[in-house]
Amino acid sequence: ACGFIWYRNPVPAAGVLIVDEGRVLLVKRKYDPRAGAWCIPAGFMEAGETPEQSAIREVHEETGLIVQLAALFGVYAGFDDPRVRAVLILYTARVAGGVLAPGDDAIDAAWFALDALPQDIAFQAHREALAELRARL
Numbered sequence: 007a008c009g010f011i012w013y014r015n016p017v018p019a020a021g022v023l024i025v026d027e028g029r030v031l032l033v034k035r036k037y038d039p040r041a042g043a044w045c046i047p048a049g050f051m052e053a054g055e056t057p058e059q060s061a062i063r064e065v066h067e068e069t070g071l072i073v074q075l076a077a078l079f080g081v082y083a084g085f086d087d088p089r090v091r092a093v094l095i096l097y098t099a100r101v102a103g104g105v106l107a108p109g110d111d112a113i114d115a116a117w118f119a120l121d122a123l124p125q126d127i128a129f130q131a132h133r134e135a136l137a138e139l140r141a142r143l
Contacts, residue, residue, distance in 0.1 A: 016083070016091040020061040021048020022099045023079055023139055024071070026117065030139065031106075033068045034114035035128055039088050043128035046135060047112075048094060057095045065099070067110035073099035080138060082131035094131045 023046060024031040032044045049064040051057065058075055065073050076098045084092035108115045118124065120140045127133045 014091065016093045018051045018057065018060075018095065019048055019084070019092045020051055020057040020064065020095045020097070021046045022061050022065040022073055022075070022097050023135065024065070024073060024099055024101060025120075025139070025143070026101070028143070029117040029119050030123075030136065031069065031071075031115065031117055032124070032127075033108060033112035034116075036111045036113045040128040042113075043126040044118075044124045045128040046096065046132045047115075048096070048132075049111075050092070058097070061095070061097050061099075066104065068108070068112040069115045070104045070107040070109055071101050072103040074102045075099045080135060082134055084129060084131045086130050092131070094135075096135055 033047050034044050035041050047065040047068045051060040061075065062073060065071055079096040079098050082094040084094050106115055120143060123136060127136065
């Protein structure tokens with residue numbers, strides 16, 4: 007009635023699918039939402055970052071690994087995070103260094119065969135991306 011329009015715009019997020027010998031790297035969430043569930047290493051972009059920079063930073067913070075991005079994998083709409091709606095930008099990458107160790111907001115990091123993924127994947131967009139990854143390989 008007052009003419010004000012409130013926009014609930016999605017927040018950009020970026021992450022990385024790292025595949026090695028038919029296995030994908032996932033992290034176990036430390037904090038809610040969905041603490042204890044597995045997800046692709048990813049997170050919200052920070053001010054001044056490109057999606058590529060954000061993806062590289064997030065994977066390093068959550069896994070200890072340094073990655074080199076290979077290609078854009080896909081873009082997904084995230085509707086099931088109670089904090090915010092998201093646009094998830096995922097890349098493929100190869101490990102270029104570092105030592106695998108959970109960090110930041112992850113309590114575990116592990117490799118999973120694509121045909122033996124954990125049942126408790128945190129977000130629908132991550133489940134969709136992992137299903138697409140299985141279909142592509």
